Amino acid sequence: MARRHQARRQERGLARNPQTSEGRPVKRALLAALVGTCLLGLSACSSLEKRPAPLLQVAEGDIHLNGRLSIQVNNTANGRPTGGNVGFDLNGRPAAGQLELSTPLGSLLARATWGDGEVRLKTPEMDRSFEDLDALTRELLGEAIPVAALFDWLQGRPWPQMSSSALEGKNTQGFEQLGWRIDTSRFDAVAKQGLIIATRGPYLADPAVVLRARIEP
Template sequence: MTLRRTYAPALAALALLAGCATAPPAADVIAGRLALQVAAHDGAAERQLASTFELSGNAERGALLLTTPLGTTLAQAHWQPGRVELATGNGARVYTDLDALTRDVLGEALPLAALFDWLRARPWPAAPSEPTAAGFEQLGWSVDLARRADGWIVLQRARPPAVTVRVRLDAAS
């Protein structure tokens, strides 16, 4: 089984949610649980992942840790301008940017820079957005904030491959 197929769900979560030597300040941490579903497409089977996560920093410089509910590390990524390091149980890989990581894992780039704002329940300021009854749409994604008061955010992209990310933020996030 190829690395893409074996670790695609964990790497995809790294991509949505998404090495620097200095850790970002603790105040920049967003943590919780996520469930990712990538629909079957072009002969590829549906992929799913459930994980806890800690996302820190920002789109330019940061880190993401994905763990199982029992605390086992699934994947860890660190990034800074020009370099993204990804470590999994199969070793480490280096990419030039977050888009390259997502292209390798999913076959296309995903809007990782926007994720930091989306998880803070606001549109990313670098692209136009449209308000909806439940939140907003941006970059081809629907950001559903209807249950944000309870810690829930749902991100959905309808175009193939359809992707749904359900995030349950920790109370401190």
């Protein structure tokens, strides 16, 4: 009987403080909050000053990708998706680079930079360092995104540092890697433009994540 009452108290506690299936507190992605503020046209909406891409382009293997990016994190506890829809500009390489995110109107919302053992995120309200890119993307987007692999994924190919397998099925193009399913069926690898859809989960301890990137020439 005592155990039954204790279980009921725990259920009531979870109802007051929703959590994910792994016990992590539900947290709205920083990007979603920034985008929401700007789309509402609030006076509090401000933007960063744009600056030239960092001087990393001379190194062999550096790339420049840009387009539109959306991410949806489906939290299984409260059923509310989190994330944002932004323009992106990705420069550099996994070891050193820069990612800028902006509103549909061009206001620069966030700039992430990494290299020389430092990972930083700057927004109109903060300038903060992080332990690694996983921690940064979790704060910004709501879930950790494998940025090192993203450089290759957004070019329609697997990250060569890890194993991958081709997707199976009729009219299906793409691959699976790092627990993610990368759909390249609407991406033109020759023209290097089109839509990349990356999905993960849901798994027991992780919510479902859908990342859509439309690469522009």
